[in-house]
Amino acid sequence: MAPSAPQEPGLSAVPSYEEEQSQARFDALIDRDARVEPRDWMPEPYRKTLTRQVSQHAHSEIIGMQPEANWITRAPSLKRKSILMAKVQDEAGHGLYLYSAAETLGTSRDELNDQLLTGRAKYSSIFNYPARSWADMGAIGWLVDGAAIANQVPLCRASYGPYGRAMVRICKEESFHQRQGFEILLALSRGTEAQKKMAQDAINRFYEPSLMMFGPPDDQSPNSQQSMAWNIKRFSNDELRQRFVGMIAEQVKVLGMTLPDPELHYDEVKKQWIHKDLNWDEFMNVIKGNGPANSQRLERRREAHREGAWVREAATAYAAKQAQSEVA
Amino acid sequence: MKHEELDAALDSFGDALASATRVTPGNALRPEDIAVDGVAPSDEVAQYALTLGDDSLILAQRLAHWISRAPELEEDVALGNIALDILGHARSFLTYAGLAWDKSEDDLAYWREEEEFTSLWIVEQPNGHFGVTIMRQLIVSIFQHLLYQKLVSSADETLAAIAAKAVKEVDYHRDHAIQWTIRLGQGTEESAEKMRHALDILWPYVDEMFRDEAVHQRLEGIAVLPSTLRDAWQEEITAVLTDAGLQIPSTGQAMVYGRRGEHSEHLGYVLAEMQVLARKHPGASW
Amino acid sequence: MSQQNNWPLWEVFVRSSRGLSHVHAGSLHAPDAQMAVRNARDLYTRRNEGVSLWVVKSSDIISSDPDEKDSFFESPQGKDYRHATYYKASEGVKHL
Secondary structure (H helix, E strand, O other): OOOOOOOOOOOOOOOOHHHHHHHHHHHHHHHOOOOEOOOOOOOHHHHHHHHHHHHHHHHHHHHHHHHHHHHHOOOOOHHHHHHHHHHHHHHHHHHHHHHHHHHOOOOOHHHHHHHHHOOOOOOOHHHHOOOOOOHHHHHHHHHHHHHHHHHHHHHOOOOEHHHHHHHHHHHHHHHHHHHHHHHHHHHHHOOOHHHHHHHHHHHHHHHHHHHHOOOOOHHHOHHHHHHHHOOOOOOOHHHHHHHHHHHHHHHHHHHOOOOOOOOOEEEOOOOEEEOOOOOHHHHHHHHHHHOOOHHHHHHHHHHHHHHOHHHHHHHHHHHHHHHHHHHO | OHHHHHHHHHHHHHHHHHHHOOOOOOOOOOHHHHHHHOOOOOHHHHHHHHHHHHHHHHHHHHHHOOOOOOOOHHHHHHHHHHHHHHHHHHHHHHHHHHHHHOOOHHHHHHOOOHHHOOOOHHHHOOOOOHHHHHHHHHHHHHHHHHHHHHHOOOOOHHHHHHHHHHHHHHHHHHHHHHHHHHHHHHOOHHHHHHHHHHHHHHHHHHHHHOOOOHHHHHOOOOOOOHHHHHHHHHHHHHHHHHHOOOOOOOOOOOOOEHHHOEOOHHHHHHHHHHHHHHHHOOOOOO | OOOOOOOOEEEEEEEOOOOOOEEEEEEEEOOOHHHHHHHHHHHHOOOOOOOEEEEEEHHHOOOOOHHHHHHHOOOOOOOHHHOHHHOOOOOOOOOO
């Protein structure tokens, strides 16, 4: 459970006998679908891949707080305000569970946070779109959390123990997130013309980005194969996207709304959902930092970090004084 | 498919993790229960409940702003918990008050005008830096803790029941504020200076909390007379400030009357933000 | 660019109800033990998950060396006479 130091990559190209033994033990764990734990030997690329994935996941939770926090103070009923506040707070908690898992791989939270603040780390690009209306709280819950949950449930069985355990906790807690989003839209869909319009507009804006949350198509996602071989990923991007689009195609009917995709249909021959071509150029551009809200999202984190520095320092100084007086 | 997979994943971890993540809703008085089962209070009791509800509502609205802006992620979660508790208290008090006038908590929160609000100036004060928020929390949570401790014995059963849940939660808020006041007061020279500044700007609004209004005096045995809390409050906060290396400032007391609808300039903005969406859609359900 | 945090890492253990052991739930950062236990309460018991909490500084935990795994945990292997199931002759005898 204590983070262990990252393994030094071997200096020579030829693995030593010990390395070979360690690699064999690791392979055996993966082969029998057992869990890898923090202090186990693991190949450097496995550690790197996981550190990147888990920390990106954590960053996404933390950045993902912002579009919804944007509406807490304006929530149109006190019940909705409570729910939204609890949800955004959960996201902070989920970020923390994930940082906690990432730290067991040997990178400190400080370092991970620094990667985020300096723009070296990625996070889910969907949070770089602004939450413009109250209905976005519904669409984010239903579509964005829905896609996230579809992604996350299989990750509960990820080969790296701390990641899987964090995901179990997160999935359990998130079970309410998607529902509350759907119910926001449901209330709007049964409301005034203005509310219906608001709901449809939010669905229109979040549909495509939510489908892209599963990542590029399988034939353009070279890292996926390795992640699947390591039992980190259990299903391919396209498999998960298929399941998700199938679910929301049905759910949208309950809302009496439509998905902005005239091409969407189930192909009985191919046994798969056909959806419109997704705009991967835009996706890549948002990832590069050119989304509407990239700058705003990062600056909010930097500001919180900057403004909080004196508080963190004071608490550290107090702890040091206390420790000293205990010794004396 | 989702639940089956989750179950499978859970199985693979065995009972140990299941026990650490076992969740339950718990049982406590909820605003929804009051709305459904509550007995309508008299107009006078409702007026009193309104004052308690308004304090909590405005304070929760203020605290909610911190979520995603706190000095450390752990503190986002802590302040979020506190804001949620306080919003819960507001909802219970407002729901109960509303029963007297056939109004919902939302009617009262979103459709009253500024002068109809009865909140204290201390809760309307801006968040400022983290130290100002902590000092405001210290002042208010010690006050609320003492208040709810007495309200538990109110002759009004609903107020007593709301207080019974709230007093435990506010006890924790008080502890949170005390821990931080001590750390910031004794931390660095910079943090101590910031806490002294926070005390200076908030202290003028202390007396208002303890002023007995007509509504308190007419409800003997039901309402808690704020003036009766003063000595215990003074003693408690003095002890905390002393631990923190801080002193009660010599600042005078402002002549403010939030309970009578005479508010700080800040409240208008707080309400504008809180009410804007609801008011854009009169009659809508959410 | 960032100010160093320096808040140490703490491991959190939750007892979900009386009669059960504390179970490792995860970790968090806090400046000192008192804050750590409060942060643990806020982070790991938002849904009634616990009736008791432990926090331990991560750096204070001593664990067995994973590289010795084979030798460290080999001894009990094969000592099946430590388990009731080893004793077949008495099978079927009541209350035994």
